[in-house]
Amino acid sequence: MDYEGGTYISQVYASSEKTACRKWAENLEVSRIAGFGTKSKEILINEIEDEEPVSINNVSNVWCSSALIRGKLALVTFIRTESTNNANPKSEI
Numbered sequence: 001m002d003y004e005g006g007t008y009i010s011q012v013y014a015s016s017e018k019t020a021c022r023k024w025a026e027n028l029e030v031s032r033i034a035g036f037g038t039k040s041k042e043i044l045i046n047e048i049e050d051e052e053p054v055s056i057n058n059v060s061n062v063w064c065s066s067a068l069i070r071g072k073l074a075l076v077t078f079i080r081t082e083s084t085n086n087a088n089p090k091s092e093i
Contacts, residue, residue, distance in 0.1 A: 001074045001076045001079075003036065003069070003073075003075075004033075004034065004035060005035075006034070006075075008028070008032060008033060010024065010027070011081075012024045014025075016024065017053045017063045017078055017080070020053075021053055021065050021077050022045065022048060024076070025041070025044050025045045026045060028044070043067065043069050044067050044069060044074060046075070047067035049082060053065045053078060054079075061076065061080035062078070062079050062080075064078070065078070087089070
């Protein structure tokens with residue numbers, strides 16, 4: 001997520017880009033983000049829940065979603081990768 005000049009990166013395992021968006025937002029560690037608390041996280045989760053991720057043109061397996069949090073844009077980009085973990089052969093988003 002790009003928010004207020006910072007970039008915050010993490011991975012989740014999910015079966016779809018929509019599920020990945022929600023799961024990622026729910027697992028977001030707000031303590032790492034200046035000016036972003038639990039209320040901001042709730043807003044992010046609700047906005048992402050209401051929006052379908054948008055596929056990025058001319059790029060495979062990349063989507064984005066956005067939210068307006070207290071008047072500031074949060075842009076979330078999701079990239080599908082393949083897991084190299086034999087114990088969990090599912091795709092990661």
